[in-house]
Amino acid sequence: MQVKSLQKKAAWVRNEVLDAIVKSGKSHIGGTYSATDLLVALYYGKILKFRTDQPKWKDRDRFILSKGHACTALYAIFYDLGMFSKKLYDSYGKDGGLGGQLEVYLPFIDFNTGSIGHSIGVASGMALAAKMNKKKFRVFTIIGDSELYEGSIWESIIFAGIKELNNLVVIVDRNRLMVTEEIGDDGLYKDMKTKIEKFGWNYYEFDGHDFNQILATFQKVAKSDKPNLLIANTIKGKGISFMENNVKWHNAVPSIEEITKAKQELLNEN
Amino acid sequence: MKIDPLDIRDAIFDEVYKTAKKDKNFIFIADDMDAFSLQKFKKDFPNQYINIGVAEQNMIDVASGLAACGKKVCCFGICSYVTTRCFEQIKFSVCSMNLPVTIIGIGAGFSFNFDGPTHSGLIDLAAMRLLPKMTILNPADAKSASSSISIAYNNSTPHYIRLDKGTFPKFYQSKDTQKGFKIIKTLKKQNIITTGFMTYKVAQILEDLGDKANFGLVDIFRIKPINPSFVANVLKKSQTIISIEENSVIGGLGSLISDLINQNSLVTKLKIMGVKDHQFDQFGSREWLLKQSGLDNISIKKTLLKLQND
Numbered sequence: 222m223q224v225k226s227l228q229k230k231a232a233w234v235r236n237e238v239l240d241a242i243v244k245s246g247k248s249h250i251g252g253t254y255s256a257t258d259l260l261v262a263l264y265y266g267k268i269l270k271f272r273t274d275q276p277k278w279k280d281r282d283r284f285i286l287s288k289g290h291a292c293t294a295l296y297a298i299f300y301d302l303g304m305f306s307k308k309l310y311d312s313y314g315k316d317g318g319l320g321g322q323l324e325v326y327l328p329f330i331d332f333n334t335g336s337i338g339h340s341i342g343v344a345s346g347m348a349l350a351a352k353m354n355k356k357k358f359r360v361f362t363i364i365g366d367s368e369l370y371e372g373s374i375w376e377s378i379i380f381a382g383i384k385e386l387n388n389l390v391v392i393v394d395r396n397r398l399m400v401t402e403e404i405g406d407d408g409l410y411k412d413m414k415t416k417i418e419k420f421g422w423n424y425y426e427f428d429g430h431d432f433n434q435i436l437a438t439f440q441k442v443a444k445s446d447k448p449n450l451l452i453a454n455t456i457k458g459k460g461i462s463f464m465e466n467n468v469k470w471h472n473a474v475p476s477i478e479e480i481t482k483a484k485q486e487l488l489n490e491n
Numbered sequence: 492m493k494i495d496p497l498d499i500r501d502a503i504f505d506e507v508y509k510t511a512k513k514d515k516n517f518i519f520i521a522d523d524m525d526a527f528s529l530q531k532f533k534k535d536f537p538n539q540y541i542n543i544g545v546a547e548q549n550m551i552d553v554a555s556g557l558a559a560c561g562k563k564v565c566c567f568g569i570c571s572y573v574t575t576r577c578f579e580q581i582k583f584s585v586c587s588m589n590l591p592v593t594i595i596g597i598g599a600g601f602s603f604n605f606d607g608p609t610h611s612g613l614i615d616l617a618a619m620r621l622l623p624k625m626t627i628l629n630p631a632d633a634k635s636a637s638s639s640i641s642i643a644y645n646n647s648t649p650h651y652i653r654l655d656k657g658t659f660p661k662f663y664q665s666k667d668t669q670k671g672f673k674i675i676k677t678l679k680k681q682n683i684i685t686t687g688f689m690t691y692k693v694a695q696i697l698e699d700l701g702d703k704a705n706f707g708l709v710d711i712f713r714i715k716p717i718n719p720s721f722v723a724n725v726l727k728k729s730q731t732i733i734s735i736e737e738n739s740v741i742g743g744l745g746s747l748i749s750d751l752i753n754q755n756s757l758v759t760k761l762k763i764m765g766v767k768d769h770q771f772d773q774f775g776s777r778e779w780l781l782k783q784s785g786l787d788n789i790s791i792k793k794t795l796l797k798l799q800n801d
Contacts, residue, residue: 342551350560
């Protein structure tokens with residue numbers, strides 16, 4: 222898919238997310254919109270290897286959306302690609318239906334989500350299994366930028382570096398906002414490139430809303446000698462002007478007026 | 492009592508070795524913990540062995556990732572660290588995914604007495620009992636220890652094996668480990684329920700007391716899920732139960748039996764004997780540490796005789 226088409230697809234996904242949120246009254250819209258372009262690139266940009274009719278295809282790339290609260294974007298993508306039935310897709314927010322995190326009873330979901338700080342370790346185990354079995358699949362995970370505060374992440378970063386898991390791709394959705402406040406460039410993110418490279422990883426940084434940059438970075442890690450950490454600089458609430466860079470929109474549900482305005486902005490983008 | 496010369500650790504790791512030999516998808520991960528009988532494993536199956544370092548959270552997550560891709564994984568470390576230190580990882584990555592990950596925790600109870608309170612395994616049972624899908628095995632002898640591995644391997648679900656060290660009498664035969672409990676001494680009106688190391692200790696005490704004591708003795712090998720027949724075959728046949736465990740009085744064997752009595756509306760009396768709910772800061776021999784909770788040989792004898800004569 223060309224960049225223009227990817228942009229259109231992303232706008233469509235954002236619109237679907239908005240509809241789902243309005244219908245259910247449940248939202249993690251800010252972090253979903255920051256990750257939307259990354260998800261669209263993975264699934265429509267020929268980055269992930271998967272077969273839409275074989276959820277358990279053995280050679281598929283594994284993918285863990287560790288920031289599982291961005292799942293509504295993934296639901297829309299899976300529905301669009303025929304990986305979710307309409308009935309399943311429409312069950313979002315209903316009792317017993319699709320919820321605010323991912324579970325492996327759903328097709329094409331490789332690992333449960335909800336508890337953060339695990340996916341680099343789990344993905345490392347998956348990547349190691351691929352190597353042990355001489356399989357070519359790779360393992361991708363998207364984590365939130367505040368997730369790097371979890372200590373277990375750093376145990377796993379050390380492990381993956383030592384094991385030279387070059388089939389591991391970790392994408393950090395660097396939207397610079399956690400639930401209640403900003404995550405700046407000091408402290409955790411100070412000298413991140415140096416820290417990561419010292420642990421034996423490749424480090425890349427790019428604009429997580431620019432499909433040219435996203436695809437170019439994924440091309441770079443397609444053949445790699447080390448595990449890869451990709452900092453995708455994103456905007457929380459991306460695509461809706463009044464939601465962007467505003468902590469309120471971590472989990473706020475828009476009013477009727479806000480929905481109308483948001484829809485208009487997405488239409489213009491499309 | 493006649494002691495089986497096979498160390499309980501050798502029993503379990505010999506079985507680990509056999510399992511790895513027959514299945515190259517069987518992976519063993521240690522958190523820099525070793526055992527004499529693991530040397531041969533490391534030498535013969537280097538591709539199936541990982542020393543992941545003292546990083547228990549990562550150990551469990553990596554094990555889960557391996558298991559999600561078709562491996563059967565065994566993790567090994569000190570029981571206080573491979574359970575509560577990485578509890579969230581076990582709860583989320585292993586149990587919520589129902590993956591074939593077996594955790595062997597060595598250092599049950601006060602068996603690592605010299606290393607102090609941090610190394611005591613006193614709350615692991617309570618913690619692991621909370622987790623849906625988790626099977627808990629607490630071997631009392633070499634046979635139940637070795638069977639733990641084959642049971643876990645065949646079940647392909649989360650397992651926690653609580654491991655002691657040293658040599659024990661033979662309580663189990665191969666065929667009766669599946670049942671999960673064993674009547675060691677014929678049931679009487681008053682019956683003692685034990686698990687792991689305490690089974691040996693109490694069996695020895697009853698042997699010492701001879702005709703002065705009139706108790707049955709039952710070992711619980713599979714703490715969770717408890718075999719439902721345990722209720723009909725042991726609890727319902729008992730006037731009084733005395734549970735004795737080298738574990739906190741909260742959440743372990745005694746709590747389990749209390750729950751069963753309650754759930755089945757039984758009138759069976761229950762006396763729970765376990766390690767008191769206390770922040771220990773003392774060092775000493777295993778027997779001395781047990782004494783602080785009335786679980787040394789002399790205290791147990793006194794309590795039993797008093798209960799018998801009440």
